[in-house]
Amino acid sequence: MIAIALSAVAPGFALLSYFYLRHELEAEPLGYVIRSFVAGAILVFPIMFVQYAFVEEGVLVGPFWKAFVATALLEEFFKWFMIYYTIYIHKVFDDYYDGILYAVACSLGFATLENFLYLWVYDSIEIAIWRAVLPVSGHALFAVVMGFCLGRAKHSTHERFWLFTALMAATLLHGMFDYILLVEPMNKVPAVVYIVVLWMVALLLVRTANRSNHRQYK
Template identity: 85%
Template sequence: MIAIALSAVAPGLALLSYFYLRHELEAEPLGYVIRSFVAGAVLVFPIMFIQYAFVEEGVLTGPFWQAYITTALLEEFFKWFMIYYTIYIHKVFDDYYDGILYAVACSLGFATLENFLYLWVYDSLEIAIWRAVLPVSGHALFAVVMGYCLGRAKHSTRERLWLFMAVLSATVIHGTFDLILILEPNHKLPAVLYIVILWMVALLLVRAANLSNRRQFK
């Protein structure tokens, strides 16, 4: 049980540490980062209940609807909602990279608890490895895209557009990832290649956010 708990929690904490350290300005208050992480974890149970209700009622159960609506849109909207009302509207959110950091923290809180519950049921080291490579890292990468848009929204005259793009972009890339897994359940290579592409995009967005900070706060 201890091994499963560690293998469930370690990927999320490792990824959060990485993105926390990529912030080139002063370090964000750790308490707020932890708050976002916990807020994401709190979302797991209500989202699981809603998804269970969709399945039981036979609503939106096709591959497309399951990938983009009952999973991606539902999860990304609630994460966006939580980030907006717990962090975005407060003064601690004050630079371009903050969006990435707090979105990643919230998303990894969700992914970590979800991963723990999954591994508690299946209790497999092989599954733990694949979940670290795919779903957990995937949630972090979806959050980078959402967070970049949130950071832009905070400093843009078109704030509402960027806030909308935060939800839309995360939903599209998350839904595409889930659709790949649904259509190719026995082949991990397409999903792994997709994650590699998302990592390249995420690193470019991290660099762009830090560059915007250097330009604005130099």
């Protein structure tokens, strides 16, 4: 059981550490990063309750609706809402990369607790490996895109456009990922390829956000 627990939480903390260290200008207050992580974890239970209600009522159970609405839109909206009201409007959110860092922290808090509960039920190291590669990484990468847009919103005259784009971009990327898994549940290759492409996009956005910071504080 200890091995399963460590397997459940290790990917989330490893990814959070990676994105925390990629901030090139200054280290963000660790307390606020942890706060975002915990806020994301808190979201697991109300979201699970709503998703359970959908299943019980037979609502949004088709592959498309389940992937894009019952899962992606629901989860990404609550994460977006939590990030906006706990961090975005706070003065600590003051540069382009902050959006990425705090969005990743919130999403990984959600993904880590969700992963722990899932592995607690299935108790399998093999499943733990696949979940680290796919769902946990996926949540972090969707968050990079959301956070990049939030960082732009903070410094743009078109704030509402970027806030809306943050939510919709993360929802579409998340929905596509879940749809791939629902349509090809036994074939993980398409999902792995999708995650690899998202990693390339995420690294580009990380680099772009850091460059924007350097230009801002020149």
